[in-house]
Amino acid sequence: MLDISPAEWTAILLSLRVAVIATLVATPFGIxxxxxxxxxxxWGKAVLDALVHLPLVLPPVVxxxxxxLTFGRRGLxxxxxxxxxxxxxxxxxxxxxxxxxxxxxxxxxxxxxxSIEAIDRRLEQAAETLxxxxxxxxxxxxxxxxxPGVLAGMVLGFAKAIGEFGATITFVSNIPGETQTxxxxxxxxxxxxxxxxxxxxxxxxxxxxxxxxLIAAEWFARRATSRLHGx
Amino acid sequence: xxxxxxxxxxxxxxxxxxFTSEGRVTGLFGASGAGKxxxxxxxxxxxxxxxxxxxxxxxxxDDTAAGIHVPSWRRRIGYVFQDxxxxxxxxxxxxxxxxxxxxxxxxxxxxxERIVDLLDIGALLDRRxxxxxxxxxxxxxxxxxxxSKPRLxxxxxxxxxxxxxxxxxxLPYLVRLRDEANIPMVYVSHDVAELRQLATQIVMLKQGRxxxxxxxxxxx
Numbered sequence: 001m002l003d004i005s006p007a008e009w010t011a012i013l014l015s016l017r018v019a020v021i022a023t024l025v026a027t028p029f030g031i032x033x034x035x036x037x038x039x040x041x042x043w044g045k046a047v048l049d050a051l052v053h054l055p056l057v058l059p060p061v062v063x064x065x066x067x068x069l070t071f072g073r074r075g076l077x078x079x080x081x082x083x084x085x086x087x088x089x090x091x092x093x094x095x096x097x098x099x100x101x102x103x104x105x106x107x108x109x110x111x112x113x114x115s116i117e118a119i120d121r122r123l124e125q126a127a128e129t130l131x132x133x134x135x136x137x138x139x140x141x142x143x144x145x146x147x148p149g150v151l152a153g154m155v156l157g158f159a160k161a162i163g164e165f166g167a168t169i170t171f172v173s174n175i176p177g178e179t180q181t182x183x184x185x186x187x188x189x190x191x192x193x194x195x196x197x198x199x200x201x202x203x204x205x206x207x208x209x210x211x212x213x214l215i216a217a218e219w220f221a222r223r224a225t226s227r228l229h230g231x
Numbered sequence: 232x233x234x235x236x237x238x239x240x241x242x243x244x245x246x247x248x249x250f251t252s253e254g255r256v257t258g259l260f261g262a263s264g265a266g267k268x269x270x271x272x273x274x275x276x277x278x279x280x281x282x283x284x285x286x287x288x289x290x291x292x293d294d295t296a297a298g299i300h301v302p303s304w305r306r307r308i309g310y311v312f313q314d315x316x317x318x319x320x321x322x323x324x325x326x327x328x329x330x331x332x333x334x335x336x337x338x339x340x341x342x343x344e345r346i347v348d349l350l351d352i353g354a355l356l357d358r359r360x361x362x363x364x365x366x367x368x369x370x371x372x373x374x375x376x377x378x379s380k381p382r383l384x385x386x387x388x389x390x391x392x393x394x395x396x397x398x399x400x401x402l403p404y405l406v407r408l409r410d411e412a413n414i415p416m417v418y419v420s421h422d423v424a425e426l427r428q429l430a431t432q433i434v435m436l437k438q439g440r441x442x443x444x445x446x447x448x449x450x451x
Contacts, residue, residue: 122316128303129275129310130330130379136304140333144320227320229361 002201010177011185012205018093018181019161022101023154026108030153034112035142056106060166067099067171095172096179100161103168108157111217115149115224116142148224152217159213163206182206233257233383233417237273237283237293246270246439249283252417256409258430259419260450265436267419271387274417275310276303287383304333309376309414313388315368317360323371324356330379343378349411350374350404366397370404377412384416390425398425405429423450 004012036042037049055063071078071089081087089095119142127137143150165183172179174188186202189195236249246266259267272278274285276292279300285293287308292301309330317326327347331338347353350370360368369389376384389405390398402425409416409429420426426433427447435443435450443449 120316122312122314123318125277125303126310126312126316127318127329127333128277129306129308129385130375131304131307131333132329133302133304136333140329141318229319 002204004201004205005198007176008185008198008202011180011182011202014093014096014177014179015162015181015183018096018100019158021094022097022104022161023108023158025097026101026105026157027150027154030105030108030112030157031143031150034109034116034146034153035138037109038113038116052109053106055103055167060103060164061170063103064099064167064170067095067102067167071095071098071171089172091172091175091179093172093178096168096181099167099171100164103164104157104160107160108153111149111153111156111221112146115146115152118149118224118228119145120228145228146224148220148227152220152224155213155217155220159210159217162209162213232286232288233274233415234284234286235270235274237270237280237285239269239273239278239281241269244439248434248436248439248441250434250441250444252432252434254415254430254432256416256418256430256432258426258433258447259417259436260421260423260426260433261436262421264438266439267421267436268387270436271385271417271419274383275308275385276301276306307334307380307382309379309381309384311369311372311376311384311386311389313391315360315365315372317363317368317371317375319360321360322356323352323358323360323363326360326371326375327352327356327378330375334379336380346374346377346412349407364397365393366400369393369401373404373408377408377414381414384412384414385419386416387419388421389418390420390422402428426450 033052037045069075073079073082073088073090078089087094089098124137124141127141132140163183165187168179168181169184169187174180174184182202182205186199189199189202232251232253234251238247244266246269248266248270259270261267269278273280273293280293280295282295283293284291291299292306293299318329321329327343350373352367352370352374355363355367355371363371390401393401406428418426418429427450430447433445433447433449434441
């Protein structure tokens with residue numbers, strides 16, 4: 001069995017906490033955005049779509065640096081949040097969650113959007129004729145039918161968040177117990193003499209988590225299809 | 232009472248139709264492309280007229296001059312589509328209760344039982360729509376529309392997707408509905424035989440215009 005040391009456990013648990021929070025906070029925004037992109041035509045839609053996908057193609061170090069400029073203590077948003085709401089991102093685990101949330105957002109939104117696009121809009125019309133106002137149509141028809149896609153997006157986003165490295169280390173550095181996730185712990189370990197064994201253990205943990213998430217996402221996607229066919 | 236006087240431009244196609252019907256079952260008759268579905272969708276509120284008025288009983292639900300457009304969900308209409316459109320994530324019982332829940336109506340077990348019996352769908356209540364035949368689906372769709380307690384029932388070629396045998400299976404239910412449910416209906420069809428059996432008044436549509444209006448005899 002893997003003999004995981006307390007320091008490694010700290011990194012694993014921090015990674016899980018960061019990824020869970022990042023996913024949970026990103027999900028409502030993801031659903032709203034997925035719905036907007038799937039169902040509405042508006043001015044600037046192409047730009048919004050590109051913005052959502054930007055973290056996927058931008059060098060992570062650039063995203064991290066932009067986060068630092070925006071959400072750092074002296075950043076425009078970061079300064080405001082710190083002074084007025086007491087929310088601090090810089091060099092805190094919350095900042096790691098923010099970085100992971102932003103980096104995983106494109107992967108989280110995509111399955112949600114596809115599953116909303118796949119819903120027959122005529123079902124929503126039927127709901128309307130039965131007396132359901134638009135927000136009720138959304139919560140009783142659209143969202144339940146899109147649920148497997150929503151869960152698949154959450155799982156994929158979670159998997160990405162748990163493995164995020166570049167933006168996180170740029171934004172909140174690599175502080176054990178506060179911002180040192182599995183990825184940054186591995187990075188430190190392979191630069192340390194005799195760190196190979198510990199790094200290897202964390203690598204195995206990473207692979208298991210990522211594989212598990214991908215399998216789960218695939219399973220949800222298949223559930224989505226059968227749900228739409230009413231079986 | 233249903234009074235319709237609307238105009239709508241849909242691409243190249245222009246629809247301009249006016250009629251007033253007091254009948255229990257108003258048959259909208261015409262070839263495909265005559266504008267029947269657009270007209271019924273306007274009555275349902277799914278399509279907005281460019282100009283004109285629609286009045287059910289004493290309530291104006293569309294009046295473009297006065298800026299009135301009551302949204303679908305507040306029209307209290309029931310709509311049975313050609314393709315049933317049952318909610319695939321709900322079972323038959325939940326589909327039947329959907330309209331009642333959305334309209335916040337108190338549960339009415341007697342009424343529900345009456346309609347379930349009338350349509351013979353008692354044995355299907357636990358099933359998902361994916362496990363129903365075409366005819367069963369259409370019966371459930373009828374029940375679902377009726378249980379939302381509409382003041383007007385719209386049926387858009389409800390037998391159109393069914394084969395001859397299935398049509399004969401559903402028709403008697405529709406006749407019973409007409410005679411027992413006491414809800415005025417608008418019935419869209421291009422099938423003369425169907426309308427002869429069901430309709431009490433006929434609105435004949437041709438290329439977006441009403442060409443004749445009257446009793447079932449105008450079908451000849």
